[in-house]
Amino acid sequence: MTAVDLEFDHLNSTPDALRRSISNRLIYGVGKDAVAARPQDWLHAAALAVRDRLVARWMKTTRQQYEQDVKRVYYLSMEFLIGRTFTNALLSLGIYDQMNEALASLGVDMAAVTELEPDAALGNGGLGRLAACFLDSMATLAIPGFGYGIRYHYGMFRQQIVAGEQVETPDYWLRAGNPWEFPRPEVQYIVHFGGRTIQHEHGVEWIETDHVNAMAFDTVIPGFGTSATNTLRLWSARATEELDLSAFNQGDYRRAVEAKEHSENVSRLLYPDDSTPAGRELRLRQEYFFISATMQDLIRRYQRTHSTFGRFADKVAIHLNDTHPVLAIPELMRLLVDIHHVPWGHAWKLVQQVFSYTNHTLMPEALETWDVDLLAKLLPRHLEIIFEINAGFLKEASGHFGHDIDLIRRISLVDEYGQRRVRMAHLAIVASQKVNGVSKLHSQLMEREFFSDFARMFPERFTNVTNGITPRRWLAQASRPLSSLIDARIGSRWRADLFELSKLRAFSEDPGFCAEFRAAKRTNKIRLAHRLLHETGLAIHPDALFDMQVKRIHEYKRQLLNVLHVIARYNAIRANPERDWVPRVVIFAGKAASAYKLAKTIIRLIGDVAEKVNNDPVVGDRLKVVFVPNYGVSVAELMIPAADLSEQISMAGTEASGTGNMKLALNGALTIGTMDGANIEICDAVGRENMFIFGLNASEVADMRASGYRPRQIYEENEVLRLALDQIRTGYFSGGDSHRFSDIFHTLVDWGDHYMVLADFEAFTEAQTAVDARFRNPRAWTASAIANVAGMGQFSSDRTIAEYARDIWRVKPLQTD
Numbered sequence: 001m002t003a004v005d006l007e008f009d010h011l012n013s014t015p016d017a018l019r020r021s022i023s024n025r026l027i028y029g030v031g032k033d034a035v036a037a038r039p040q041d042w043l044h045a046a047a048l049a050v051r052d053r054l055v056a057r058w059m060k061t062t063r064q065q066y067e068q069d070v071k072r073v074y075y076l077s078m079e080f081l082i083g084r085t086f087t088n089a090l091l092s093l094g095i096y097d098q099m100n101e102a103l104a105s106l107g108v109d110m111a112a113v114t115e116l117e118p119d120a121a122l123g124n125g126g127l128g129r130l131a132a133c134f135l136d137s138m139a140t141l142a143i144p145g146f147g148y149g150i151r152y153h154y155g156m157f158r159q160q161i162v163a164g165e166q167v168e169t170p171d172y173w174l175r176a177g178n179p180w181e182f183p184r185p186e187v188q189y190i191v192h193f194g195g196r197t198i199q200h201e202h203g204v205e206w207i208e209t210d211h212v213n214a215m216a217f218d219t220v221i222p223g224f225g226t227s228a229t230n231t232l233r234l235w236s237a238r239a240t241e242e243l244d245l246s247a248f249n250q251g252d253y254r255r256a257v258e259a260k261e262h263s264e265n266v267s268r269l270l271y272p273d274d275s276t277p278a279g280r281e282l283r284l285r286q287e288y289f290f291i292s293a294t295m296q297d298l299i300r301r302y303q304r305t306h307s308t309f310g311r312f313a314d315k316v317a318i319h320l321n322d323t324h325p326v327l328a329i330p331e332l333m334r335l336l337v338d339i340h341h342v343p344w345g346h347a348w349k350l351v352q353q354v355f356s357y358t359n360h361t362l363m364p365e366a367l368e369t370w371d372v373d374l375l376a377k378l379l380p381r382h383l384e385i386i387f388e389i390n391a392g393f394l395k396e397a398s399g400h401f402g403h404d405i406d407l408i409r410r411i412s413l414v415d416e417y418g419q420r421r422v423r424m425a426h427l428a429i430v431a432s433q434k435v436n437g438v439s440k441l442h443s444q445l446m447e448r449e450f451f452s453d454f455a456r457m458f459p460e461r462f463t464n465v466t467n468g469i470t471p472r473r474w475l476a477q478a479s480r481p482l483s484s485l486i487d488a489r490i491g492s493r494w495r496a497d498l499f500e501l502s503k504l505r506a507f508s509e510d511p512g513f514c515a516e517f518r519a520a521k522r523t524n525k526i527r528l529a530h531r532l533l534h535e536t537g538l539a540i541h542p543d544a545l546f547d548m549q550v551k552r553i554h555e556y557k558r559q560l561l562n563v564l565h566v567i568a569r570y571n572a573i574r575a576n577p578e579r580d581w582v583p584r585v586v587i588f589a590g591k592a593a594s595a596y597k598l599a600k601t602i603i604r605l606i607g608d609v610a611e612k613v614n615n616d617p618v619v620g621d622r623l624k625v626v627f628v629p630n631y632g633v634s635v636a637e638l639m640i641p642a643a644d645l646s647e648q649i650s651m652a653g654t655e656a657s658g659t660g661n662m663k664l665a666l667n668g669a670l671t672i673g674t675m676d677g678a679n680i681e682i683c684d685a686v687g688r689e690n691m692f693i694f695g696l697n698a699s700e701v702a703d704m705r706a707s708g709y710r711p712r713q714i715y716e717e718n719e720v721l722r723l724a725l726d727q728i729r730t731g732y733f734s735g736g737d738s739h740r741f742s743d744i745f746h747t748l749v750d751w752g753d754h755y756m757v758l759a760d761f762e763a764f765t766e767a768q769t770a771v772d773a774r775f776r777n778p779r780a781w782t783a784s785a786i787a788n789v790a791g792m793g794q795f796s797s798d799r800t801i802a803e804y805a806r807d808i809w810r811v812k813p814l815q816t817d
Contacts, residue, residue: 012053013095018102021049029179034106040176043086043113046103047179050089054220058229064814065144069305071811073138073145073317073804074298076291076325079128079270080135080149080232083473083633084117085180085219088136091477092222119632121155121173122234124271124591125552126659127360129633130797131321133659136470137801139223139230140496142813148294150286151181151217151234152270159591159630164607166592166600180219181234187216188238189296191289197381204338206381212263213238214293224472225496228816235293237266275595284370284378291328295335309342313353317809320357320432323368323424329355329431330385338381348389356808357428357435358465360656362445363556369421372414386422390414393430400457411453429454429461434808438467438657439678441698445653463807466681467657468800471498474663479641481520482667482789489513499793508786518782521644521668528642532626538614540624544583545775548664549647550631550639553592553599556654560602560744561757561764562586562647566609566625567724567733568765573619581622582772589631589639598743603627605741608733636660641667644781645771648673649764651755653698655679662795668785670774672767674760678795686791690784694767695760704759711753714761721761725749 012021026032026045037045065072090096103110122128135147155171195209214235221230240263265282266289273279302315320326329351336347361367375383390413401407413430415421429435429451437443443464447455455462476483476495486494489507494500507513525542533539549562566586573581588606592599610625628635646664648655648671655677665671665682672692673679683691696704715722729745731738748757774781793799805811 013093013098015098015101015105018049018095018098019105021052022046022102022106025049025052039108039113040116042103042106042108043116044177044179046099046108046110046113047086047117050086050093050095050099051180051220053093053095054089054222054229057222057227058220058231060227061229061814061816064816066305068815069315070144070814071315071317071809072298072301073143073319073809073811074294075131075134075138075145075147075319075321076294076328077128077131077147077149077321078287078290078324079123080120080131080147080234081123081125081128081633082120082132082135082219082232083129083637084114084119086117087114087477088473089180089222091472092224094225118173118176119155119634120178121171121270122149122152124156127322130467130659132633133468133470133473133797134801134804135221135230135232136224136472137468137797139221139228140226140470140472140798141801141805142223142226142228142816143230143801143805143809143811144814145230145811146298147221147230147232148290148297149232149234150267150270150290151236152267153236154269156270156591157594161603161607161627161629164604164611166603168594182218184216184218187297188213189293190214190240191292193285193288193378195380197384203341204381204384206334206338211240212266212289213240214289216293216297226816228814233294233297235267235290237264237268237289239263271593273595280371281374281378284374287324288327288331288379288382291325292331294325295328295331299335299340309336309340309346309350312350316354317356317811318354319804319809320355320428322358322360323428326357326368326424326428327379327382329427330379330382330389333385333389334381337385344388348392351431353433355428355432357432359425359428359435359437359442359446359451362442362450362654362656364450368424369415370424372420372422375422383422386413386427389427389430397457407453411457425451426454429458432461434463435461436463436465436808438465439681440464440466441653441675441680442656442677445698465800465803465808466678466794467659467662468795468797469659469662469666470797471495471666473637474640475666478637478663479520479524479667481523482517482641485513485516485520486789496798497793498796498798501790501793504786504790508783508790514779514782514786517668517786518778521642521785524641524667525644528638531638532628536626536628538624538626540585540626541583541621544585544621544624545644545771546642547584547586547645547647547771548639548643548669549587549649550589550628550636551658551660553590553602554596555598555602555747556650556755557590558649558651558755558757558760559588559590559606560748561649561760562588563602563605563609564721564724564757564761565764565768566613566623567727568720569768570609570613570616570619570623571720571723571727573622574616577618582775583622585624585626587626587628587639587643589628589635591631598747601741601744605728605733605744608740612733636663640664640669643667643669644775644785645669646671646673648676648679649695649760650674650676651757651760652676652696652701654755662792665788666792666795668789670771670781670784670788672764672771682791682795685794686788690787690791692767692770694763696756696763701756704756709753709756709759711756711758712749714758715749718758718762720765721758 022045025048029048030041030044032041100110138145157168158171160167192209215238217234219232272282274283336342413426437446490503606627613625646669648661652674657678674695675697728741734740
């Protein structure tokens with residue numbers, strides 16, 4: 001920044017200047033007088049005042065990008081779980097305290113109004129939160145780029161727990177408006193569906209289609225400690241015709257708006273229930289809608305400064321965050337070949353130079369495929385392009401491997417077994433110049449097992465980039481007590497260079513620092529305890545061990561293993577109430593997909609176990625269980641800093657990486673976990689002695705499965721486990737209803753126990769005993785907690801993005817003043 005710019009920023013950032021801005025924005029932006037303003041109005045006015053300060057940086061960054069003719073990254077993701085924007089923007093601008101003072105001078109409690117900002121309901125879990133961290137780091141490192149996604153009117157859903165069961169209600173996060181976004185009605189693209197194709201002398205034409213408009217909404221993404229910013233551009237569906245006037249005039253009001261409603265359903269809801277054909281079709285429409293608008297938009301931007309596609313690969317990097325945006329590949333081919341008349345061979349070469357793909361799952365059932373018949377109905381031209389890409393690829397593969405029919409069937413983009421389906425991960429691999437996993441173990445398994453044929457054919461394409469998290473939100477913002485303590489001891493540079501935290505190792509035996517560290521953790525625990533008392537009515541003691549498993553509810557995450565231990569612990573306390581038990585609060589949070597019946601049953605089981613345990617006078621405060629509803633970014637910011645123990649207990653070989661494990665360790669929680677995903681790298685970084693590792697590793701899981709896994713035998717031989725499972729089976733926790741949890745019992749005992757919960761139960765129990773022993777020794781526990789914080793340097797998303805920029809996107813930072 002120039003000296004003038006810095007002076008302008010300084011003047012703009014004083015409490016007096018902020019107070020004037022807020023007062024002006026309240027009148028001219030919100031349209032309210034201070035006397036009549038509600039807390040929501042003050043928040044809106046303060047947000048607009050902050051946004052004004054971001055816009056100057058935004059405009060300047062955009063000008064510099066065009067002046068320097070930079071290569072841009074286009075990060076495509078169906079989710080961006082950005083959470084609340086207000087406090088994050090304040091921290092990025094370095095004006096948090098000034099804003100607090102300015103609002104206080106106006107008689108406004110900043111902490112109270114901040115709670116009124118809803119989470120932007122643009123994602124569900126780790127995938128979307130990762131994308132949000134990446135945007136933060138791209139801006140911080142001045143990597144020129146855009147995030148592209150969908151502006152969902154409603155989130156996945158707002159989770160309520162009613163009588164122990166998950167109930168889904170709409171999450172209308174836009175109810176009070178969104179002061180952070182800029183509508184762009186001038187930026188609209190037509191997206192086509194259906195119709196048919198015809199061949200003529202100039203090529204292929206896609207005709208007789210239905211249309212929907214994609215309209216852009218932009219949000220500024222500020223960098224930390226820099227004037228650089230980036231943009232999150234989200235697409236909202238708009239009907240090409242607002243109203244069927246003839247139907248309206250005839251009194252048929254429903255039909256008059258029917259086409260509009262149908263068109264705009266595309267961006268209505270995050271993750272429609274895809275257990276029905278209609279739900280699957282809507283999901284496919286969503287995916288194509290956002291990538292078509294995005295491809296048209298990036299071509300338009302490129303053509304503003306380039307008259308041919310000769311430098312396209314030098315100026316464009318397109319990243320696919322999982323398989324959801326993979327239709328961008330045939331769409332870019334369609335636009336280049338059919339619309340811009342680039343020869344097929346040249347267009348395909350460009351595609352292979354600009355795309356890169358991150359795989360996020362090790363489970364074959366989670367790798368997206370699309371029914372050929374559905375593609376033929378909705379996207380006939382794209383299906384033709386996919387078939388042509390496949391023909392060329394299989395010809396190349398035959399030249400590489402010889403005439404191996406089984407191998408050709410395995411790697412084909414089209415699965416010919418049963419109902420023909422297009423394998424989107426295969427398409428992404430064939431079209432991308434780089435394919436990466438998100439932890440060392442995940443990338444190894446991806447190359448050796450899941451995509452081994454492709455790795456043999458394209459060994460140079462496969463690489464690893466371990467995930468990371470932004471320390472700005474997940475420590476500086478989430479835990480102000482701990483971040484303030486760290487600042488006092490080692491300074492504040494760790495926000496931009498997380499390796500600075502390694503300096504904390506020097507204080508692990510310092511009695512004064514350890515006492516302050518424990519006090520910071522206790523402050524966070526008290527804050528959470530107050531919230532839980534208010535929201536659930538459950539009183540928990542802050543000196544108990546806070547044992548936390550916060551993540552999507554899924555069988556592979558193995559919340560059931562945790563529940564079985566809770567039941568076993570409950571039984572042990574009842575049998576030996578005189579023992580000196582370590583008081584423990586076991587905290588669960590996470591959403592189950594609306595169509596995932598067993599996951600919803602697991603939530604019901606947690607609720608029933610909590611009801612029994614929490615009301616047992618014999619147990620008292622020695623064990624409490626709580627399920628926190630509607631888990632999201634803001635709830636996580638409250639919960640994660642309060643955790644003592646981080647449950648990362650997926651079956652080895654199933655979790656690609658995880659980022660919750662990183663957030664919890666960064667906040668001083670000790671991990672109890674399997675050698676899965678990024679747990680392995682965390683273990684290397686913080687020391688195995690500062691974690692509680694248990695259970696089978698990935699190769700042992702494979703060996704046990706190959707030799708014939710027998711969960712019923714484990715059930716019959718382990719008395720503690722058998723009692724817990726029998727209590728679930730017979731209705732001990734469900735008021736005598738023996739049918740409520742019968743699916744859980746049979747899944748674990750009789751139907752194969754696919755995620756080997758029973759195989760790891762005994763080792764998990766032993767590890768939990770070690771947890772109790774460590775927690776009894778505050779000095780040892782604190783030393784391990786400090787070691788966890790100190791070892792988290794490599795898990796900053798800044799490091800992750802620097803690797804992507806250097807090794808995959810080949811993008812250089814913007815030169816800022």
